[in-house]
Amino acid sequence: MAAAEEKLTKFTEESLVTVPFDVYRYDPAKGGEPRYQRYELRLAPHTPVLTGLLRIRDEIDPTLTLRYSCRSAICGSCAMLVNSKSRLACRTPVGPEVQAHGRIVIDPMRNQPILRDLVVDQQPFWTRYEQMEPHLILDPSKPMPADTPTRMSPAQVERFRDTPRCIACGACYSACPAVEADPGFPGPMALAKLYRFVVDPRDSATQGRLKKIQTSGLWLCLRCHLCTEACPKDVRPSERIRDLKELAVQAQGGTELGSRHAIGFLNNIEERGTLNELKLVRQTAGVGGVLGALPQGLRIWRKKPEITKAPPPIEGIDQVKKIYQALEDKKEGQE
Amino acid sequence: MRLAYYPGCVAQESGKELDMATRWVCKALAIELVSFPSFSCCGSGFIDEANEVLNVALNARNLAIAEKAGLDMLTICSTCQGMLTLANIRLADPKVKGRVDAALKPLGIEYRGTTKVKHLLQVLTEDVGLEALKAKVVRPLAGLKVGAFYGCHLLRPADEMSWESGEEPHAFEELLQAVGATPVYYRGRVMCCGFPIQFVKPETAERIAGRQIDDAKAHGADAMATPCPLCHISLDTYQNQVSKAVGHRLDVPVFHLPQVVGLALGASPEELGLARHMVSTDAAVAKIGSRALA
Ligand code: SF4
Ligand code: SF4
Numbered sequence: 092m093a094a095a096e097e098k099l100t101k102f103t104e105e106s107l108v109t110v111p112f113d114v115y116r117y118d119p120a121k122g123g124e125p126r127y128q129r130y131e132l133r134l135a136p137h138t139p140v141l142t143g144l145l146r147i148r149d150e151i152d153p154t155l156t157l158r159y160s161c162r163s164a165i166c167g168s169c170a171m172l173v174n175s176k177s178r179l180a181c182r183t184p185v186g187p188e189v190q191a192h193g194r195i196v197i198d199p200m201r202n203q204p205i206l207r208d209l210v211v212d213q214q215p216f217w218t219r220y221e222q223m224e225p226h227l228i229l230d231p232s233k234p235m236p237a238d239t240p241t242r243m244s245p246a247q248v249e250r251f252r253d254t255p256r257c258i259a260c261g262a263c264y265s266a267c268p269a270v271e272a273d274p275g276f277p278g279p280m281a282l283a284k285l286y287r288f289v290v291d292p293r294d295s296a297t298q299g300r301l302k303k304i305q306t307s308g309l310w311l312c313l314r315c316h317l318c319t320e321a322c323p324k325d326v327r328p329s330e331r332i333r334d335l336k337e338l339a340v341q342a343q344g345g346t347e348l349g350s351r352h353a354i355g356f357l358n359n360i361e362e363r364g365t366l367n368e369l370k371l372v373r374q375t376a377g378v379g380g381v382l383g384a385l386p387q388g389l390r391i392w393r394k395k396p397e398i399t400k401a402p403p404p405i406e407g408i409d410q411v412k413k414i415y416q417a418l419e420d421k422k423e424g425q426e
Numbered sequence: 427m428r429l430a431y432y433p434g435c436v437a438q439e440s441g442k443e444l445d446m447a448t449r450w451v452c453k454a455l456a457i458e459l460v461s462f463p464s465f466s467c468c469g470s471g472f473i474d475e476a477n478e479v480l481n482v483a484l485n486a487r488n489l490a491i492a493e494k495a496g497l498d499m500l501t502i503c504s505t506c507q508g509m510l511t512l513a514n515i516r517l518a519d520p521k522v523k524g525r526v527d528a529a530l531k532p533l534g535i536e537y538r539g540t541t542k543v544k545h546l547l548q549v550l551t552e553d554v555g556l557e558a559l560k561a562k563v564v565r566p567l568a569g570l571k572v573g574a575f576y577g578c579h580l581l582r583p584a585d586e587m588s589w590e591s592g593e594e595p596h597a598f599e600e601l602l603q604a605v606g607a608t609p610v611y612y613r614g615r616v617m618c619c620g621f622p623i624q625f626v627k628p629e630t631a632e633r634i635a636g637r638q639i640d641d642a643k644a645h646g647a648d649a650m651a652t653p654c655p656l657c658h659i660s661l662d663t664y665q666n667q668v669s670k671a672v673g674h675r676l677d678v679p680v681f682h683l684p685q686v687v688g689l690a691l692g693a694s695p696e697e698l699g700l701a702r703h704m705v706s707t708d709a710a711v712a713k714i715g716s717r718a719l720a
């Protein structure tokens with residue numbers, strides 16, 4: 092018994108690593124500039140970042156302020172930047188971070204006002220979520236029977252993909268460059284949530300939801316997939332946003348600049364199999380847009396004169412056209 | 427090495443200098459590029475937004491052309507790389523595969539799913555190898571600080587692209603080091619260039635591009651380099667507008683990946699089409715000029 096205990100202790104001692112934490116500190120009540128404070132701990136490599144931070148708070152510095160609750164990737168409270176990546180602190184082990192960076196820099200999430208240390212004001216995130224009307228909108232003429240559950244087929248359930256797993260941690264919101272650059276963008280989580288209701292067979296407002304979102308940010312998603320990289324629950328918001336775009340295009344055609352551009356591009360390629368750059372500008376922006384872009388166009392043309400010439404069609408363009416015929420379901424509003 | 431060369435639309439049109447530089451570098455490294463005039467556009471992410479299955483089918487046709495020739499594909503665009511890889515992945519879904527096969531079969535096209543798609547950055551770092559590349563360098567880019575700019579679709583979703591970290595990659599920086607340049611690490615290197623929404627909301631797209639260029643500059647970059655011609659459009663072609671959007675003059679030259687390699691392997695600026703850039707690369711080239719070849 093004693094031998095086994097000794098072995099265990101020895102193993103633990105040897106496997107500990109020194110973890111230098113550089114933690115963002117800022118208390119607006121006290122004024123002054125934000126700063127980074129260095130704390131060093133000896134931890135096993137598999138220790139979650141959150142455990143490290145709580146040890147700092149409990150043993151070294153009780154003023155460190157952070158949000159957490161479940162410590163097991165359920166409550167969604169502990170999202171923050173770990174070496175610049177938006178992560179749940181309770182789900183990110185210290186070992187690989189120290190190995191890659193030599194230290195662990197901890198910052199509050201991006202894209203939200205900082206209240207104190209690692210705590211941000213999540214109101215903008217929640218407001219955008221509420222704007223999605225994240226609840227079933229039922230057709231009043233077809234009320235759901237009170238005492239019987241509504242059945243869904245496996246295929247219907249499959250359409251939700253992984254969106255019901257979202258724990259609203261905000262990591263994706265923090266990682267999103269469209270949120271950072273444009274206040275009109277709802278953010279990845281809100282859009283993934285919208286998707287969840289759009290594909291819900293019980294919801295009666297699908298078309299209205301799609302129409303509304305087309306003019307309120309859907310087409311500002313950059314499909315950069317940074318949200319999908321950040322998400323601890325594999326909700327894959329970027330892919331569901333793509334699905335929303337296709338649903339909107341298929342049902343409503345080219346009603347917005349974004350959908351018009353996607354359809355314009357699709358039609359552009361059908362002609363020659365390769366992109367006709369100039370025509371694309373005309374298709375999306377219209378004559379006014381082309382005129383507006385003229386000075387810039389001339390500037391570019393001087394260096395790249397071929398932009399005014401349409402490229403020749405590819406070999407086998409007929410095959411491309413036949414693939415379009417087989418798979419394209421033309422809708423009103425498309426060219 | 428023989429590869430089916432997939433230049434993509436932009437490198438055949440407004441980004442021709444990328445095609446020129448790729449051909450020069452591949453010749454210097456004895457990579458044989460086999461051209462197929464029958465390749466169609468990868469869809470650039472836009473067709474995918476309008477019709478997923480059509481996008482997969484068009485790319486399955488491209489992949490089948492290379493498969494029939496028994497060749498793997500070489501891309502020189504992050505978005506082409508992403509779209510072709512994605513087609514391979516989505517075809518694993520029997521529902522998608524069924525519809526795609528039904529559209530291709532009447533045309534006598536069959537894709538068995540064996541074509542590997544590799545971006546030039548992967549071929550240079552993994553297949554040619556950094557040591558072999560180093561051995562060919564005749565004009566090390568010493569003193570030139572370069573900020574790599576990856577382009578989203580080359581990296582993400584990382585579980586699907588499956589070759590580099592989606593947020594903390596190193597391949598490009600290691601390549602820059604191998605050709606004698608000093609890589610600059612900055613957050614913007616894995617961020618978005620703004621291109622996908624350039625048509626939808628130019629001012630937002632340009633603010634996004636400007637943020638990344640500013641970031642590279644703030645970290646000391648003399649120049650940026652990108653493996654994606656669409657990023658090049660945002661960062662170079664539109665840089666004057668981007669400057670306006672961020673309210674100050676940026677003036678950062680942006681190289682295509684093979685141009686950086688070509689310079690180190692001894693190509694002239696003319697051979698690499700550097701005069702076609704909107705932001706002059708002269709000052710950056712002059713930095714390595716003292717080591718220029720006779
Ligand atoms: S894919 Fe869209 S929602 Fe996700 S981080 Fe990028 S811009 Fe934001
Ligand atoms: S989608 Fe993922 S990252 Fe975004 S809030 Fe939900 S669980 Fe968090």
Ligand code: FES
Pocket residue numbers: 159160161162163164165166167168169170179180181182
């Ligand atoms: S503490 Fe609950 S998710 Fe991390």
